[in-house]
Amino acid sequence: MTIDIGLDGKVVSEKGQVVATERTHRAASWLGLGRMISALLIALYAAFLLLPIAFLVSLTFKTRDEVLLGRFLTDKPTLENWWKAFQVIHLTDYVWHSVVIASLSAVVTLIVAAPATYAAVRLRHGAFLGSLALSSYVAPPVVALLPLFFLMRWLGLLNSFPGMILLYGIMNVPVAYWLLLGFLRKIPSALDEAAWIDGAGFFKTFLVIDLPLLAPGLVATGLICLILAYNEFLFASLFAQDDSVRGLTVAISLFQGDRFVNFGQMAVASLVGIAPIYVIALLFQDRLIGGLTAGSVK
Amino acid sequence: MARIELTGLNKDFAGRQVLSDINLSIAEGEFLALVGPSGCGKSTLLRVIAGLEPISSGSVAFDGEPVDTLPPQARNIAMVFQSYALYPHMKVRDNLAFGLKQHGLPRSERDRRIAVAAQALELEPLLDRYPRALSGGQRQRVALGRAMVREPRAFLLDEPLSNLDAQLRVSTRLEIRTLQKRLGMTMIYTTHDQVEAITLADRIAVMSAGRIVQVATPLDLYDFPANRFVAGFIGSPAMNFIPGTRRADAIHTAGGAVIGLPEGDVDGPDDIVVGLRPEHLTLDIDSVPAAHRLDATVRHVENLGSEAEIYVEAGGTRLCLRHFGRRLPDIGTQVRIGFDPARLHLFDARSNERIGPRHDTRVNAS
Numbered sequence: 001m002t003i004d005i006g007l008d009g010k011v012v013s014e015k016g017q018v019v020a021t022e023r024t025h026r027a028a029s030w031l032g033l034g035r036m037i038s039a040l041l042i043a044l045y046a047a048f049l050l051l052p053i054a055f056l057v058s059l060t061f062k063t064r065d066e067v068l069l070g071r072f073l074t075d076k077p078t079l080e081n082w083w084k085a086f087q088v089i090h091l092t093d094y095v096w097h098s099v100v101i102a103s104l105s106a107v108v109t110l111i112v113a114a115p116a117t118y119a120a121v122r123l124r125h126g127a128f129l130g131s132l133a134l135s136s137y138v139a140p141p142v143v144a145l146l147p148l149f150f151l152m153r154w155l156g157l158l159n160s161f162p163g164m165i166l167l168y169g170i171m172n173v174p175v176a177y178w179l180l181l182g183f184l185r186k187i188p189s190a191l192d193e194a195a196w197i198d199g200a201g202f203f204k205t206f207l208v209i210d211l212p213l214l215a216p217g218l219v220a221t222g223l224i225c226l227i228l229a230y231n232e233f234l235f236a237s238l239f240a241q242d243d244s245v246r247g248l249t250v251a252i253s254l255f256q257g258d259r260f261v262n263f264g265q266m267a268v269a270s271l272v273g274i275a276p277i278y279v280i281a282l283l284f285q286d287r288l289i290g291g292l293t294a295g296s297v298k
Numbered sequence: 299m300a301r302i303e304l305t306g307l308n309k310d311f312a313g314r315q316v317l318s319d320i321n322l323s324i325a326e327g328e329f330l331a332l333v334g335p336s337g338c339g340k341s342t343l344l345r346v347i348a349g350l351e352p353i354s355s356g357s358v359a360f361d362g363e364p365v366d367t368l369p370p371q372a373r374n375i376a377m378v379f380q381s382y383a384l385y386p387h388m389k390v391r392d393n394l395a396f397g398l399k400q401h402g403l404p405r406s407e408r409d410r411r412i413a414v415a416a417q418a419l420e421l422e423p424l425l426d427r428y429p430r431a432l433s434g435g436q437r438q439r440v441a442l443g444r445a446m447v448r449e450p451r452a453f454l455l456d457e458p459l460s461n462l463d464a465q466l467r468v469s470t471r472l473e474i475r476t477l478q479k480r481l482g483m484t485m486i487y488t489t490h491d492q493v494e495a496i497t498l499a500d501r502i503a504v505m506s507a508g509r510i511v512q513v514a515t516p517l518d519l520y521d522f523p524a525n526r527f528v529a530g531f532i533g534s535p536a537m538n539f540i541p542g543t544r545r546a547d548a549i550h551t552a553g554g555a556v557i558g559l560p561e562g563d564v565d566g567p568d569d570i571v572v573g574l575r576p577e578h579l580t581l582d583i584d585s586v587p588a589a590h591r592l593d594a595t596v597r598h599v600e601n602l603g604s605e606a607e608i609y610v611e612a613g614g615t616r617l618c619l620r621h622f623g624r625r626l627p628d629i630g631t632q633v634r635i636g637f638d639p640a641r642l643h644l645f646d647a648r649s650n651e652r653i654g655p656r657h658d659t660r661v662n663a664s
Binding site: 188200 | 379397444
């Protein structure tokens with residue numbers, strides 16, 4: 001069969017049929033269309049996610065009356081909310097409290113969960129404890145409220161940093177355990193076995209071999225636990241009422257007056273509260289990328 | 299270096315018997331190969347010796363001392379993993395030093411041993427690299443080096459060459475054997491490659507379905523396979539099997555061929571499977587008496603350059619023979635193939651066990 005390649009780039013057979021390029025063109029146009037559709041869907045999804053934040057931003061520039069009109073944009077933007085929010089309550093203090101409690105509790109969580117995961121996965125001990133701990137998540141947290149209150153009062157941990165750090169730190173262990181399980185299983189167990197045969201004890205193997213390789217998983221898990229603790233409201237509203245330990249979530253609720261809610265200032269407090277989490281996530285995003293085990297096996 | 303004894307070893311895994319009644323004694327300085335098809339339990343046996351897998355019953359002893367209850371850390375053995383298992387976040391030097399540090403060796407001694415191993419395995423230019431920057435062959439050598447520097451009681455190697463290309467495999471094979479001999483290492487080596495086992499080992503233990511089927515020297519295994527499984531597993535291409543019935547001094551195959559037996563053969567069952575290795579069949583039949591010939595039709599010829607594998611059909615059975623001549627028969631032609639009756643293997647068709655001598659009596663007598 002002889003074929004001609006026309007000036008238009010089409011491949012034409014001796015019978016004048018377009019052989020290859022038509023199909024390729026069609027495939028390419030389908031591909032282009034597919035890309036456009038997926039881009040559109042992603043844009044819609046992103047808009048869906050960002051809309052509340054955008055609305056929050058616009059709220060901060062509105063007067064109280066304008067907020068009630070429910071419009072997205074304002075005619076007369078004002079910065080009043082921004083300086084009032086910091087005047088009415090000690091906003092920076094509360095954000096700082098939240099950051100300290102959340103980050104230290106994430107550390108506590110990792111200190112407990114990482115060796116627990118190692119024991120369950122590598123030493124095949126106590127894996128049922130993980131399921132048992134997670135099953136406590138089936139019940140709504142409010143169930144634990146009263147017992148925890150009495151327990152913490154008895155321990156003298158109410159309205160204290162150690163109390164809140166310990167509470168969140170232990171509360172998030174099951175979540176961390178289940179997240180770390182996936183990360184640890186990706187590290188070949190032959191590495192541990194090689195270290196044991198080299199004479200390293202189980203704990204040393206965990207510290208020297210697994211922990212460094214688990215770093216991306218620890219960062220990711222730590223971040224998630226940090227966010228969970230940072231955003232927690234129920235326990236904080238009861239156990240951390242005092243001004244000296246009060247966190248952001250409880251602080252935001254302070255803008256609610258007897259007769260009206262200061263939506264504009266509340267929006268400012270919320271935005272200020274989101275900021276540290278974003279900064280922390282940005283700082284650690286490089287560490288979240290895996291691939292540390294490359295070259296270990298095969 | 300240690301003597302290793304396995305006695306009545308059993309291992310169940312979730313109700314499945316993975317190792318059954320393993321009895322094996324490995325002498326000090328011996329190179330033992332564990333061979334068998336995938337899933338036969340050879341890697342599990344190695345892991346049991348290393349202490350990585352608990353056993354269900356039986357015992358593992360080093361130099362007469364039971365070690366079954368000891369964790370891998372306390373057994374002082376070295377192991378080369380099939381996947382190499384190099385520590386990815388440590389440089390080659392630190393990979394080699396890791397085990398030495400755990401045993402509390404001073405820095406000067408660590409450096410000395412690493413230098414010796416690095417020289418033997420040509421790792422010197424790689425010492426400051428990370429495993430991810432190494433080729434497969436280099437990683438394999440680091441894994442070997444990590445075992446070598448340790449001076450352990452025994453070396454366990456789990457298919458260490460399976461990830462290497464053919465050329466590198468042959469040269470590394472030679473290196474391992476030389477090192478083992480020079481240092482008098484007790485070495486247990488698993489492989490599914492029988493050529494590797496035959497070329498390396500002092501003795502070979504053939505495993506099948508969690509059992510040790512036969513333990514013998516490579517030559518004994520080749521000459522006196524204990525049953526059909528070993529006979530078919532050792533040797534390449536695999537041994538030909540021809541089922542038949544014994545009548546007087548000959549075996550009559552289902553396809554009508556008659557195979558003459560060597561004189562003075564032992565008694566045995568009537569239903570027999572005759573085993574003939576491809577290299578013991580020949581197309582050059584002038585010197586072969588009529589009772590040791592078979593009529594056959596050529597079905598397929600594979601020319602390998604130095605030799606050819608000729609597949610023929612004789613008496614309803616497909617046979618393979620290795621032919622070293624340059625002139626090859628055409629497909630479809632009738633040929634006569636001859637065999638050496640002294641090279642015949644006979645197996646009981648029911649039990650698949652070998653009939654006749656179990657080892658070379660002539661060698662043992664002298």
